[in-house]
Amino acid sequence: MSVMATSRPAPGRGIPAGEPGLPRLLPPAAQQTAADPRRSLDFAAHLARHGLPTFRGTSLIEQTGAAGLTGRGGAAFPMATKLAAVAGAGRPAIVVGNAAEGEPASSKDAALLWFAPHLVLDGLQAAAEAVGARTAYLCLHAARQTGTDLAAHIRMALADRYAAGTDRTSVALVEAPPRFLAGEETALVALINGAAARPRDKTRRVSERGVEGRPTLVQNVETLANLALIARHGAAWFRSVGTADEPGSMLCTVRDHNGRVRIVETVLGTPLHRLVWLGDDVQALLVGGYHGGWLAASVARQLSLSNADLRPAGAMIGAGVLIALPAAYCGLAETARIARSLALESAGQCGPCFNGLPAIAAALAAVAEPRPAEQELANLARWAGLVAGRGACHHPDGTVRFVASALQVFGPEITEHSRGRCTATRSDQFLPLPAAGLSESDWR
Amino acid sequence: MTSSTALWYASRATGVVALVLLTVVVVLGIMVSRRGRLPGLPKFATTSLHRSMSLLAVAFIAIHVVTAIADPYVTIGIAAAVIPFASPYKPLWLGLGAISFDMIVALIATSLARARIGRGTWRAVHWLAYACWPVAVLHGFGSSTDLRTGWLLIVTICCCAAVLAAVCWRIGTAIAAPGRALRAARALTAAELSSTGLGSAGREAADQWPDSRYRSSDHRLTGAGAR
Amino acid sequence: MPAQTARLRVNPIACSGHGVCAELLPELITLDEWGYPVLADGTVPLWLMREARRAVTDCPALALTLTSIPAVPGGRSGLSELRENTEEAQRPGRAAAGTLGT
Numbered sequence: 001m002s003v004m005a006t007s008r009p010a011p012g013r014g015i016p017a018g019e020p021g022l023p024r025l026l027p028p029a030a031q032q033t034a035a036d037p038r039r040s041l042d043f044a045a046h047l048a049r050h051g052l053p054t055f056r057g058t059s060l061i062e063q064t065g066a067a068g069l070t071g072r073g074g075a076a077f078p079m080a081t082k083l084a085a086v087a088g089a090g091r092p093a094i095v096v097g098n099a100a101e102g103e104p105a106s107s108k109d110a111a112l113l114w115f116a117p118h119l120v121l122d123g124l125q126a127a128a129e130a131v132g133a134r135t136a137y138l139c140l141h142a143a144r145q146t147g148t149d150l151a152a153h154i155r156m157a158l159a160d161r162y163a164a165g166t167d168r169t170s171v172a173l174v175e176a177p178p179r180f181l182a183g184e185e186t187a188l189v190a191l192i193n194g195a196a197a198r199p200r201d202k203t204r205r206v207s208e209r210g211v212e213g214r215p216t217l218v219q220n221v222e223t224l225a226n227l228a229l230i231a232r233h234g235a236a237w238f239r240s241v242g243t244a245d246e247p248g249s250m251l252c253t254v255r256d257h258n259g260r261v262r263i264v265e266t267v268l269g270t271p272l273h274r275l276v277w278l279g280d281d282v283q284a285l286l287v288g289g290y291h292g293g294w295l296a297a298s299v300a301r302q303l304s305l306s307n308a309d310l311r312p313a314g315a316m317i318g319a320g321v322l323i324a325l326p327a328a329y330c331g332l333a334e335t336a337r338i339a340r341s342l343a344l345e346s347a348g349q350c351g352p353c354f355n356g357l358p359a360i361a362a363a364l365a366a367v368a369e370p371r372p373a374e375q376e377l378a379n380l381a382r383w384a385g386l387v388a389g390r391g392a393c394h395h396p397d398g399t400v401r402f403v404a405s406a407l408q409v410f411g412p413e414i415t416e417h418s419r420g421r422c423t424a425t426r427s428d429q430f431l432p433l434p435a436a437g438l439s440e441s442d443w444r
Numbered sequence: 445m446t447s448s449t450a451l452w453y454a455s456r457a458t459g460v461v462a463l464v465l466l467t468v469v470v471v472l473g474i475m476v477s478r479r480g481r482l483p484g485l486p487k488f489a490t491t492s493l494h495r496s497m498s499l500l501a502v503a504f505i506a507i508h509v510v511t512a513i514a515d516p517y518v519t520i521g522i523a524a525a526v527i528p529f530a531s532p533y534k535p536l537w538l539g540l541g542a543i544s545f546d547m548i549v550a551l552i553a554t555s556l557a558r559a560r561i562g563r564g565t566w567r568a569v570h571w572l573a574y575a576c577w578p579v580a581v582l583h584g585f586g587s588s589t590d591l592r593t594g595w596l597l598i599v600t601i602c603c604c605a606a607v608l609a610a611v612c613w614r615i616g617t618a619i620a621a622p623g624r625a626l627r628a629a630r631a632l633t634a635a636e637l638s639s640t641g642l643g644s645a646g647r648e649a650a651d652q653w654p655d656s657r658y659r660s661s662d663h664r665l666t667g668a669g670a671r
Numbered sequence: 672m673p674a675q676t677a678r679l680r681v682n683p684i685a686c687s688g689h690g691v692c693a694e695l696l697p698e699l700i701t702l703d704e705w706g707y708p709v710l711a712d713g714t715v716p717l718w719l720m721r722e723a724r725r726a727v728t729d730c731p732a733l734a735l736t737l738t739s740i741p742a743v744p745g746g747r748s749g750l751s752e753l754r755e756n757t758e759e760a761q762r763p764g765r766a767a768a769g770t771l772g773t
Binding site: 357 | 622623626627628629631632635639
Binding site: 479492558559563 | 685691
C-alpha cells in the first residue's frame with residue numbers, strides 16, 4: 001500500500017514496500033510532500049504518468065460497469081448505474097464532484113484534491129462527457145485542513161487546463177459549509193441551487209431533477225479519480241487489484257492509537273491489521289467513521305477491508321475512516337461525546353431525528369458515567385428501533401448503527417460502569433469532534 | 445314586501461353570515477397550523493371543520509353575490525362580482541368584495557386540487573387567507589351601514605377581536621419556536637435536563653463506591669467537546 | 672378494474688407531527704413519544720383503503736401519500752428498483768439496531 005502522512009510529511013521514511021499496482025491515485029511515495037504544490041499541479045507530468053483517455057462516452061459507461069466501480073463516498077453505489085440513469089434522462093445534465101467530506105475524521109478527499117487535482121478534474125470531464133453535461137461543479141470545504149487553501153490550488157489546476165484547452169465542460173467551485181450532512185447528495189444539490197445545505201426528500205431524484213432542475217450526477221471525487229483511470233486503462237486493469245466482489249483500491253483516513261493521521265491508499269480486501277496497528281494497547285477499531293461501527297480489537301485483527309467481512313460484524317467500509325482507540329480511553333465516553341455532536345448536526349427537519357438523536361445522546365451520556373444505568377439502556381434499545389429509517393436522510397440510521405455497535409463492543413465496560421468503576425485512565429477526548437452549527441447561516 | 449326588498453335583505457343577511465363564517469374559518473385555520481385542539485373534539489375535527497366551514501362560507505357568499513346582482517334596485521352587473529371596481533354602484537367597496545371573492549376562489553380551488561399542485565404552491569396561495577379576511581371586513585363596513593350600527597357592530601367587533609387574538613397567538617408561537625438550526629440543540633437541553641434528575645442520585649451513589657476511579661465532577665460530559 | 676393495493680409513505684420533512692393521520696387510521700399509524708407517525712409495514716389492506724385516502728387528504732401538511740402498487744407481480748419500473756437498491760445498500764441500520772441491548 002502507499003502511505004502518506006499528512007501531519008508529518010516525510011517522504012520515503014517508514015513507508016512499507018509497495019504492493020503491486022499501487023499507488024494508483026496518489027503520486028509515487030517519493031513525491032508525497034505537502035511542501036511542493038507545483039509538483040501536483042504539473043499538468044504535463046500528469047499526462048506523462050497517466051496518458052490520455054481511450055474510453056469515452058457510452059464505451060466508458062460500459063467499462064465502468066464491467067469494472068464494478070462503486071462510490072467511494074460512503075454509499076458504495078454502482079457508478080455505472082448512476083451514469084446510465086443520468087445519461088438516459090435525455091436532457092442536458094450537470095455533474096457535481098463531491099469533496100464535501102463532512103465527516104470530521106475523514107480527510108482523504110482533501111488529500112486527493114491536493115495531491116492529484118488533475119486526476120479528479122479528468123474524472124469530472126469524463127463523467128460530463130458520458131452523461132452529456134456542459135456544466136460541472138466541484139464542492140469542497142473552505143480551508144478545512146489547517147493552512148491548506150484547496151480552492152486556490154484547484155483554481156490553479158483549472159487555469160493550467162484552460163490554457164491547454166483540454167476541458168470541454170466548465171467547472172465552478174462551490175464552498176460547502178462544514179456541516180456533517182453538507183456532503184449528502186440532495187443537500188449538496190440544494191446548496192448549489194442557492195438554498196441551505198440540508199437533505200431533501202428522496203422522492204425527487206437528483207438524477208431526474210437536481211441542480212437547476214436538470215438531471216444531476218453527484219459523485220465523490222475519489223470515485224471520479226477512479227473513473228479517470230478506467231477511461232485510460234479499462235475495466236480489466238481496474239479489477240486487477242481487490243477482491244472479485246469489491247474490486248479496486250480505496251483511500252483510507254487512518255488514525256492510529258497515537259493520534260497520528262495518515263492517508264493510506266490500499267486495495268479492498270487488505271487485512272485491517274496491515275492498515276493500522278492493532279496491538280494490545282488498542283481496545284477497539286472504528287470502521288467507517290461516525291456512521292460506521294466499532295469492532296473489538298480481537299475481532300478487527302481477523303477481518304479485512306471489505307464489506308463482505310465488515311457487514312456481518314456490524315460495520316462497513318463507508319468513507320474509509322479507520323480509528324484505533326487506545327485502551328487508556330473509555331469507549332463509552334468517546335461515543336457519548338460523538339453522539340452528542342451528531343445530534344447537534346441534525347438538520348432539524350424530521351421529528352424522529354431532531355428529537356430522537358438528542359434523547360439517545362443524553363441517555364448515552366448517562367451510560368458513560370460510572371454508575372448503573374439500566375433505565376437508560378432500555379431507553380436506548382427502544383429509541384434505536386424507533387429512530388432508524390424515519391428520517392429523510394441516513395443520519396439517524398448511521399448514528400444508531402454507531403451507538404448500537406458501541407454498546408455491543410464496549411459491553412464489558414458497561415458492566416464495569418454499573419459497578420461504579422471505569423477502566424479508562426484518560427478523560428480527554430480522543431476522537432475528533434465536529435463543531436456544531438447553531439445558526440441558520442452555518443448551513444449555507 | 446317587494447321582491448327587490450327581499451333580494452336586498454337576502455344579500456345583506458347572507459353577507460353577515462358569510463363574514464361570521466369566514467371569521468370561524470380563519471380562526472380554525474390558525475388553530476390547525478398551531479396544532480391547537482378544540483376542547484372535547486379529536487385532532488382531525490379541527491382540520492375537518494375548517495374545511496367544511498369554508499365550503500359553507502362559499503355557499504353563503506355565492507347567494508350573497510347572486511342576490512346582490514339580481515336586485516334591480518341598484519345596478520351592479522355580473523362582471524363586478526369578479527372584476528374589482530367594475531361596478532357602477534359604490535365601485536370602491538364592492539371592488540374590495542370582488543377582490544376578496546377572487547382570493548377565496550383561489551384558496552378553495554387550490555385546496556381542492558392540493559394533491560395535484562404540490563405542497564409548495566398550495567402553501568404559497570394559502571397565505572392569501574390573511575389578506576382575504578380584512579378585505580372582506582372592509583367590504584362589509586363600506587358597502588352598507590349595517591355593520592356600523594347596533595348589534596351587528598358588536599358582532600363585527602367580536603369577529604375582529606377573534607381574528608386579532610388568533611393572529612397574535614400565531615405570531616407569538618412562531619417567534620418562540622426554534623428555527624431548524626436550533627431544534628436539535630433545544631431537544632438536547634431538554635433531554636439532558638430530564639436525565640440529570642436520575643443522574644444526580646446515581647452520581648452520589650457512585651461517589652460512595654470505594655473503587656470509583658472518578659468522582660462525578662471528573663466524568664461529567666459538558667460542553668461541545670475538546671475541539 | 673383490478674384491485675390495487677397501495678403503500679403509505681410519510682414525507683418526514685413535511686411532517687410536523689399534527690397527528691391527524693393516527694386518529695383517522697389507527698390500525699396502521701401510531702404516534703411515537705414525540706408525536707410523529709410510525710407506519711405499519713406492508714401494504715394497505717383493501718378494507719382500509721377509504722380511511723387511508725381520507726387520512727392522506729386530511730393531513731394538514733400534505734405529508735402522507737399513497738403510492739399504488741400494481742397488482743401484477745414484477746410490474747415495477749427499473750427506476751423504482753434503482754430506488755430500492757439504494758435504500759438496501761444504505762440501510763443496515765435496522766439490522767444493527769436489532770442487536771442493541773446488554
